[in-house]
Amino acid sequence: MTDIPEGSGSTKEKDPTTPIDFDDPLYIHPSDNAVTSIITIKLFGNENYRLWRSAMIRGLKARNKLGFVDGTLTLNNTESSKSSKWERVNVVVCNWILGSISESIYASHVYSDKAEDIWNEFFEIYNKADGSIIFNIHQQINTLKQNGSPLSDYYNKLDSLWKEFDGLTSLTEFVCEAATKLSDHSKLMKLMQFLSGLDDTYNQVKSHILLLEPLPNVKSAFSILSREESLQKHGSLGVSSYFKTQVSAFNSKTNEFKRSQDQNRSRNQLQCKNGGIKGHSIDGCYKLIGYPKDFKSRNKNNNQKTGTFSMNSSSVGSNNVGSTVGSNNVGSNVHSESIHNSGIHYLTSEQYNKFLRLINEKSSSENVTAAGNMFNVKVKMTRSDNGTEFVNNQMNYFCIENGILHQTSYAYTPQQNGVVERKHRHILNVARSLLFQSGIPVKYWSDAILTSVFLINRMHSSVLNGLSPYELVFKRAPNFDHLRVFGCLCFAVKLNVSDKFSERAETCILLGYSADKKAYKGS
Structure with a gap:
């Protein structure tokens, strides 16, 4: 047998110059150097220490160098043959840490030799959660x-x-x-x-x-x-911007209406010192400064030159039947003769009564008759404000013909008509809610008003002891199965469609409920 030389073995000793494995913490990638910045955040003090620490831990983990700061990879635990490589990697980690702090902090830690010492000093100084x-x-x-x-x-x-x-x-x-x-x-x-x-x-x-x-x-x-x-x-058009547009449009219309009301109120407070006529001051009196070319007078005396008909509500209830309109007082003959040749044609009371029956009186009489037939009641009295839609010749004749007492509140005193004012506010509040939640344009306000009245009549009220107005009138509970969301998507059936492959319905938006048909209203 051949003798084995002394000092030799069956396995080879590791060469110090052997390349380090990629998974070894001592391995440094060519792109990693001392001037490389591994995070973009700089440490300024207590205010951002936790954010900086979290980002630095992730950066060191990604490069497999976290052991140099948490104490798991120290020089004592490293083989003597790799001590120089450990020191080189330690210097690189120190530069990474010092390169991510502010200049004011850098000066006090630049003399530290170990990355672990710098890391622990930062923790002791800045990790204060008071x-x-x-x-x-x-x-x-x-x-x-x-x-x-x-x-x-x-x-x-x-x-x-x-x-x-x-x-x-x-x-x-x-x-x-x-x-x-x-x-x-x-x-x-x-x-x-x-x-x-x-x-x-x-x-x-x-x-x-x-x-x-x-x-x-x-x-x-x-x-x-x-x-x-x-x-x-x-x-x-997003949801919020759409509603904002609709609310702005509604507010602008409301502001315009308020401005017109204020202008009319201020105009009515003026009184001309020349003729005592309200509505303008003496500076704007046309009698003094002259009439404009496009001026149209609302005075009945000026209408005599046009040859048009003129009527006066004093004929209603006049004791002198068949006399000319406005002749229920002394001196009526003089008045009649003075206008006989003026070109104006006056109506007798009989002609005037026939004329009123033709102007929007049919629907009103039908409503009163329907109320009497359906509920076996007779309308005896009604109360309103002094709006021209209530105080006019047609309304006066209608109330006299049907034996209804028409009361009006005093001017600028809405408190005397409080029930109607509060109900009017209730209807408007519900109508506004319907418009805003559905996103329907303001031009459909009339449908919103009708729908709000339809819903209010079927809602229970504590004022009525838990009942609804519908139950008090019809003596039965209303049916809610047909109620749908105002403004929701609906489909209208197309009739008499000849094409077999054409659409059988078209998309619409629900706008309420029909009053005379068992159907919905849509657009």
Whole structure:
């Protein structure tokens, strides 16, 4: 046998120059060097230490160098043959850490030789979770507003504050019913904080989210709001902007109506000193400054030159039947003779009565007759304000013919007609709600008014001891099976369609209920 030389063995010893495996923490990739920045965040102090630490841990884990800062890979645990490589990697990690801090902090830690020492010093100095820091973060969460910024920026900022706050106030994890309730409460508070900071353009979407059952989490709410923001950004009419447009249009019409009322009221307060006529001052009196070319007088004396008919309500109930209109007082013959040759043709009381029957009196008499036939009652008295739709010749003749006493409230005293005023307000409130929730344009306000009256008559009221007006009148409970949402999508059947492959219905929008047919109204 051949003798084995002394010092030799069956296995080869590892060569110090043997390349290091890629999975070894001592391996440094060619792209990793001392001047490379592994994170984009710089440490400034207590205010962002937890954010910086979380980002640095992820960066070191990605390069398999976390053991140099958490104490799991020290020089004593490394083979002597690799000590030089450990020191080289340690210097690289130190430069990574020092390169991600501010200049003011850099000066006090640049002399440290080990990455672990720098890491532990930062933890001891800046990881201070006292009450002031928790208070500041909580205050930022509750006061953060969107203020026109993109929705994603607002959500990400709020989400980072939530996570930082949860890291400072983390509780021990339990698996029980109380822990589940605590988690649900935390999610609810985050949802309320997120919605409270949104801009007013999302009010309609917020209302929709809060009506959901069960309430969604913050991520689901953010997804719903993102779709709304996308619709607005790409020029489509989103929910909130659509309602805002409709509300603005409704408000503008209301403001115009108020301005016209104020102008009429101020004009009625003026009185001309020249002739004592109300409606203008002496500076604008046409009798003094001259009439314009397009002036049309509303005075009955001027109408005598036009050859048109003129009527006076004093003929109704006149004692001198067959006399000319306005001749129920002394001196009527002089009045008649003075206008006989003026070109104006007056009607007798009989002709005047026939004329009134032809002007919008048929429908009114039919309504009174229908009320008497359906409910076996007779209308004896009615009360209204002094609007011209109630105080006119047609209304006076109608009330006298049917034996109805027509009372009117005193001028500018709506309190005397309080029942009607309150009911009018109730109807308008319901009609506005129907228009706003459905998104129907304001031009369909009349359908909203009719639908609101239809619904109010069938709603139970505490004033009526839990009954509805419909039950008191018809002595039976109303049927609610046919009720539908105002403004919802509906389909109208197309009749007499010859093409077998053509549409059998067209899409419409529900606008209410028909009064004389068992059908819906749509457009």
